[in-house]
Amino acid sequence: MERSQIHRVSVADQVAGILRQKVLTGELRPGTSLQEIPLAESMGVSRNTMREAMRILSLEGLLKRNIHRGIAVAQLSLRDVQEIYHVRRVLEISAILAAKTPDPELLRDILDALQQYEAAVQARDWVSAVTHDLHFHGLLIRFLRNKRLESFYQKTIAELRMGMVLVDQRHDHPGILIPVHRKLYELLTAGRLKECADILLQHLEDSESRLAKVMDNHRLAQSAAVLASKSKIS
Amino acid sequence: MERSQIHRVSVADQVAGILRQKVLTGELRPGTSLQEIPLAESMGVSRNTMREAMRILSLEGLLKRNIHRGIAVAQLSLRDVQEIYHVRRVLEISAILAAKTPDPELLRDILDALQQYEAAVQARDWVSAVTHDLHFHGLLIRFLRNKRLESFYQKTIAELRMGMVLVDQRHDHPGILIPVHRKLYELLTAGRLKECADILLQHLEDSESRLAKVMDNHRLAQSAAVLASKSKIS
DNA sequence: ATCTGTCAAGTGTTGAACAATTCAACTGTC
DNA sequence: GACAGTTGAATTGTTCAACACTTGACAGAT
Numbered sequence A, B: 001m002e003r004s005q006i007h008r009v010s011v012a013d014q015v016a017g018i019l020r021q022k023v024l025t026g027e028l029r030p031g032t033s034l035q036e037i038p039l040a041e042s043m044g045v046s047r048n049t050m051r052e053a054m055r056i057l058s059l060e061g062l063l064k065r066n067i068h069r070g071i072a073v074a075q076l077s078l079r080d081v082q083e084i085y086h087v088r089r090v091l092e093i094s095a096i097l098a099a100k101t102p103d104p105e106l107l108r109d110i111l112d113a114l115q116q117y118e119a120a121v122q123a124r125d126w127v128s129a130v131t132h133d134l135h136f137h138g139l140l141i142r143f144l145r146n147k148r149l150e151s152f153y154q155k156t157i158a159e160l161r162m163g164m165v166l167v168d169q170r171h172d173h174p175g176i177l178i179p180v181h182r183k184l185y186e187l188l189t190a191g192r193l194k195e196c197a198d199i200l201l202q203h204l205e206d207s208e209s210r211l212a213k214v215m216d217n218h219r220l221a222q223s224a225a226v227l228a229s230k231s232k233i234s
Numbered sequence C: 001a002t003c004t005g006t007c008a009a010g011t012g013t014t015g016a017a018c019a020a021t022t023c024a025a026c027t028g029t030c
Numbered sequence D: 001g002a003c004a005g006t007t008g009a010a011t012t013g014t015t016c017a018a019c020a021c022t023t024g025a026c027a028g029a030t
Helices: A011-024 A036-043 A047-060 A078-097 A104-122 A126-144 A147-166 A174-189 A193-233 B011-024 B036-043 B047-060 B078-097 B104-122 B126-144 B147-166 B174-190 B193-233
Strands: A063-066 A070-073 B063-066 B070-073
Touching (some): A011 A147, A036 A047, A047 A063, A047 B047, A078 A126, A078 A193, A078 B147, A104 A174, A126 A147, A147 B147, B047 B063, B078 B193, B104 B174, B126 B147, B126 B174
Antiparallel strands (some): B063 B070
16 A cells, blocks of 8 residues: 555666756756766765766766767757657647547646646746646647657657757747647647647747757857857967 | 777677667567676676666666566566557658658668568568568658657667567468568559558558467466466465 | 564665776977 | 877776665564
């Protein structure tokens, strides 16, 4: 009894979780190189345990390992963003089309996410808005009722989110997207799945091109800054 | 120059590769429990390195880790098989539909796989036939031109294959499936993608139900054997 | 027979050491 | 001054040995 509540987690897994949070929240920015000994000491664990944690995150794609050269927080390229949105299109649209007899509880969760998203936008809390936006989409995947597809999707979204903290959150106005999400929810509950999938496809394509543009601007600004600092040195 | 050829791999990765092979070929059967120290000694590496290798494989889903209770080769349930075939349907059909302007070289690779598959069947080499069958399907995924989807697919297929070595290879006659694959290839090169996807869907569903039936028989035989041995003891 | 305490075996974690590799600074030569 | 080669510090990869903690089985007590 109550066995489900007692779940032991190894220290390595906990460390991986903490590191994962730091990466996803942007506390550790893409490109940052992580050294084993200082990090292990700062978290009060041994070097081996830290290595296991880093191994986990590198297999998740959040860290990138270069043998004998160290581990760094992964950096998304434009190609990566394209791939990730491709994954989103394939999975989310499959999910929508699989929602013929949707679980009412799941529909309620989706509505909750939608409302929290709208509330966050009202409050001009963009970080929270992004969170609930991604949560909304993540819930859609549950229509597939497939743990493998769900965890792959979540892993992929984690990569995307890591890439998004790179850019300034205030660049964009997620409020524009409220009507689209509303529409998606309505079509979904009405069982008009094909139309819903079409709108979702359009939405994802818009979203991708917007992010790509922002990232490109950011990249240009970055390299300009590097050039400026270099010229200042010489 | 020639830097691409020189790829160093850590010992842990190599050990993981060897273990992976042993699992996929069935040398280590599902359910087998693996102990760190004996395994590490048998392969001439330290316990830590072996732990890293096992961590890799458990994150791939090939090993299952129970904290403080050891690691065992994962065992596929019928639910797992259903999930994996679901993944196959989603990805392979998306891939087919994405093959509007197929890369000629890829088409040739697919034809090669098909011919090797047919040759294996002619030679009554079922193991090789399964290999080339899965290779054929794996090549289809390349139409997606998406590394994340490809590696996820390969990881999933690896799980499936592990489940398939469980059952007796001689139960089935893969030769029956030659015409279907031939047809898939023809429709694909003809650009009749929708029809191709339909046949593929049918093929995957047939394949799934066949495997499910075989696994169920196997499961019954297993539990019967267990019962028999128990009654012999008592 | 059920329960409880003990114990061995195995995993989780630590810390220290050594080997291998990279990178940058330093040499000397041209 | 430019360049190739050398040296050495820093970091990662790997090994080893020890201890803590958990589990499962066994034996003895009830």
